[in-house]
Amino acid sequence: MVAPVVPPAPASAVPGGNAPGTATTAPIASAVAAQPEVAAPVKYKDGTYSAWGHCRHGDLEATVEIKGGRIYAVSISKCLTRYSCDVIDILPGQAIARQSAEVDIVTGATQSSDAFYDALVAALKQAIL
Amino acid sequence: MSAACVRSVARMGTLVTIQVVGHGANSPDEREWAKGIDRALAWFERVEEDCSRFDAGAELRQLSTRIGTPVPVNALLFEAVQFALAVAEETDGAFDPTVGRRMEARGFNRNDRSRQVLGPTFALDEAASFRDIRLDPDRRTITLLRPLLLDLGAVAKGLAIDLAARELQPFQNFSIDAGGDLYLGGKNAGGQPWSVGIRHPRAPGDLIDTVRVSDLAVCTSGDYERRSPVDAGHHILDPRSGGSATAAASVTVLAPSAMVADVLATAAFVLGPADGLQLLERHGVDGLIVTPELERFSTPGMRHD
Numbered sequence: 001m002v003a004p005v006v007p008p009a010p011a012s013a014v015p016g017g018n019a020p021g022t023a024t025t026a027p028i029a030s031a032v033a034a035q036p037e038v039a040a041p042v043k044y045k046d047g048t049y050s051a052w053g054h055c056r057h058g059d060l061e062a063t064v065e066i067k068g069g070r071i072y073a074v075s076i077s078k079c080l081t082r083y084s085c086d087v088i089d090i091l092p093g094q095a096i097a098r099q100s101a102e103v104d105i106v107t108g109a110t111q112s113s114d115a116f117y118d119a120l121v122a123a124l125k126q127a128i129l
Numbered sequence: 130m131s132a133a134c135v136r137s138v139a140r141m142g143t144l145v146t147i148q149v150v151g152h153g154a155n156s157p158d159e160r161e162w163a164k165g166i167d168r169a170l171a172w173f174e175r176v177e178e179d180c181s182r183f184d185a186g187a188e189l190r191q192l193s194t195r196i197g198t199p200v201p202v203n204a205l206l207f208e209a210v211q212f213a214l215a216v217a218e219e220t221d222g223a224f225d226p227t228v229g230r231r232m233e234a235r236g237f238n239r240n241d242r243s244r245q246v247l248g249p250t251f252a253l254d255e256a257a258s259f260r261d262i263r264l265d266p267d268r269r270t271i272t273l274l275r276p277l278l279l280d281l282g283a284v285a286k287g288l289a290i291d292l293a294a295r296e297l298q299p300f301q302n303f304s305i306d307a308g309g310d311l312y313l314g315g316k317n318a319g320g321q322p323w324s325v326g327i328r329h330p331r332a333p334g335d336l337i338d339t340v341r342v343s344d345l346a347v348c349t350s351g352d353y354e355r356r357s358p359v360d361a362g363h364h365i366l367d368p369r370s371g372g373s374a375t376a377a378a379s380v381t382v383l384a385p386s387a388m389v390a391d392v393l394a395t396a397a398f399v400l401g402p403a404d405g406l407q408l409l410e411r412h413g414v415d416g417l418i419v420t421p422e423l424e425r426f427s428t429p430g431m432r433h434d
Contacts (some may be wrong), residue, residue, distance in 0.1 A: 008276060013265055038355070053139075061263075064312055068260060080262050083221045090333075090353075093333050093334075094333065095144070100355075101325035101326060102206070102324075102326065102336070102339075103324040103336065103339055104304070104313075104317045104318075104323045104324045104325065104326075105304055105306060105311060105313070105323060105324075105325055105326070106325070106326040106328055106336070107309050107310070107311050107325055107326070107328065107348070107349045107381055108309040108327065108328025108349050108351060108353075108379075109309060109328075109349050109351030109352070109353060110143060110308040111307075111311045112142030112282075113142060113143075114139065117139035117142070117144045118139045119136055120139070120144065121138060121144065122141040124137060
């Protein structure tokens with residue numbers, strides 16, 4: 001069996017700061033990747049990139065940090081959706097967990113969210129080499 | 130020596146990433162690869178429009194407003210519904226495209242009629258099931274005998290993956306990742322069959338198994354526990370009881386077709402280890418079923434890495 005890549009537990013929701021419709025300065029939910037043992041193909045420029053995603057429930061901002069050319073951390077940095085971002089706080093962790101240094105690719109179930117992935121893709125577009 | 134071209138888009142509520150890999154012998158033409166990937170990604174948009182958008186997809190919406198009337202539908206939608214119904218019949222309703230997941234994240238909740246996009250006068254018949262659908266392959270029509278919601282989420286995603294894979298066949302070595310449902314073509318950058326990790330259902334960063342595959346789809350149905358106390362998550366229902374399906378924590382299926390793998394993974398999830406494995410073996414596909422107690426059941430042909 002391969003050694004697991006375990007991201008630290010995501011930051012818990014900021015008390016009183018995750019109410020729907022309010023902007024916060026601390027991330028709503030975030031996840032950080034452990035350093036890989038094997039170098040993976042470099043795909044992105046190092047740096048921190050943010051972008052907005054929209055859906056019928058409102059808007060959210062995702063922030064992605066690229067380190068060593070790979071996705072290092074993902075967070076929901078602003079939540080302006082009508083329903084709490086608690087519902088999708090699992091997504092940053094899933095985005096990180098699907099990167100594994102030990103295998104080419106990972107299969108698993110994921111939650112759906114138009115806004116989060118729209119924002120993540122838009123942020124990653126800024127980081128493309 | 131290898132090169133790769135990667136692109137990601139957000140489609141069908143998830144992240145779709147396609148990678149084409151080239152090996153030393155043939156010099157990579159990045160422009161051709163990029164165009165091929167764009168054509169492949171376009172299928173996700175097309176399938177989403179035709180099969181899985183209740184608001185924008187006029188045909189899917191029309192079905193529910195013309196009860197008892199045969200409605201002509203596009204070929205992709207017909208193919209998706211036809212396969213879904215075949216598996217529903219075979220599993221006696223353990224898989225039922227009329228009783229899908231609660232789709233909170235996408236704003237669809239069968240218990241919240243006020244968010245129905247099909248119109249204020251539309252009322253679901255709670256007793257409806259897949260048995261209330263009739264297909265006419267000659268005329269390519271679908272008839273709903275009762276008001277019901279056709280949830281083609283998993284079927285549509287698998288179908289899109291298959292169409293994208295067909296588009297990429299000339300490139301031989303490629304990977305498609307649509308939110309954790311995969312198709313692996315040919316070999317990886319190292320010239321080996323693709324190594325695929327299966328996510329541990331209870332430990333997000335861990336893998337519970339690894340397999341090597343080539344020219345196969347790998348799809349997973351899972352009902353991972355949520356850390357958030359707000360349990361508004363994504364539960365797979367057992368259509369036969371209406372309650373949550375609890376016999377499995379995760380099911381991964383390997384098959385030449387992603388649509389088949391996706392649907393069978395969902396069906397096997399509901400059926401549980403014994404009946405689920407039988408279903409997979411009847412279809413001649415391999416898979417791994419993990420129970421909530423983390424017991425693992427796999428088909429004999431499952432080649433663990």
